[in-house]
Amino acid sequence: xxxxxxxxxxxxxxxxxxxxxxxxxxxxxxxxxxxxxxxxxxxxxxxxxxxxxxxxxxxxxxxxxxxxxxxxxxxxxxxxxxxxxxxxxxxxxxxxxxxxxxxxxxxxxxxxxxxxxxxxxxxxxxxxxxxxxxxxxxxxxxxxxxxxxxxxxxxxxxxxxxxxxxxxxxxxxxxxxxxxxxxxxx
Numbered sequence: 592x593x594x595x596x597x598x599x600x601x602x603x604x605x606x607x608x609x610x611x612x613x614x615x616x617x618x619x620x621x622x623x624x625x626x627x628x629x630x631x632x633x634x635x636x637x638x639x640x641x642x643x644x645x646x647x648x649x650x651x652x653x654x655x656x657x658x659x660x661x662x663x664x665x666x667x668x669x670x671x672x673x674x675x676x677x678x679x680x681x682x683x684x685x686x687x688x689x690x691x692x693x694x695x696x697x698x699x700x701x702x703x704x705x706x707x708x709x710x711x712x713x714x715x716x717x718x719x720x721x722x723x724x725x726x727x728x729x730x731x732x733x734x735x736x737x738x739x740x741x742x743x744x745x746x747x748x749x750x751x752x753x754x755x756x757x758x759x760x761x762x763x764x765x766x767x768x769x770x771x772x773x774x775x776x777x
Contacts (some may be wrong), residue, residue, distance in 0.1 A: 619647040630655065719774055722767035734775050741768045 593649060615626040618641045626642030630651050633639075643651055658666050723730065728740045741764070748760050 615642045617644040617647055618642055619644070619651075622647060634659075643662050719771065722770045725767040726771065728771075734772075737768070737771055737775065 616622070617624045617626040622644060624644035624646075626644060628643050628645060628648040629640035630643060630648060631637045631639065632659055635641055641651075651710065658669070661669070713718050726736065726737075726740050726744055732740075745761065748764065750758055750761065
């Protein structure tokens with residue numbers, strides 16, 4: 592007799608309950624125990640299971656090899672894909688193809704920088720000559736050469752490193768560098 596959903600109680604005879612019960616038995620040959628433990632049927636069918644008792648599942652697991660029949664390269668590839676959960680990945684390629692129509696990113700043809708360098712060569716910037724002499728740099732120059740020369744001079748005259756021990760010269764270097772930076776930057 593099947594359960595009626597509307598009725599809260601139902602009765603089955605003993606012979607009927609054994610027939611209707613969903614007891615899974617061990618799939619090992621000549622085993623009559625309950626199959627409480629599941630194991631995949633094959634490598635290709637990992638979601639289809641066989642049911643075994645505790646004794647036979649141990650034997651089945653000892654004898655079952657997931658990588659059986661595979662080469663070492665195939666095993667390595669499988670383990671590598673497992674680290675990425677078998678999802679596709681793409682290599683990161685640093686290939687930035689940006690069309691620079693207005694030459695914003697171009698280092699060689701920046702019109703504004705060329706204009707600033709030409710302004711430095713004019714005689715209207717004679718107040719920069721003492722700063723250029725302190726940093727020992729020649730005109731025309733750009734921001735990169737100014738920074739390199741400043742770092743070189745600071746290392747040379749730093750009180751902890753040099754024997755000159757002249758802190759006033761470091762102050763003059765900093766002032767000259769700030770003057771030339773203001774002249775270069777807009």
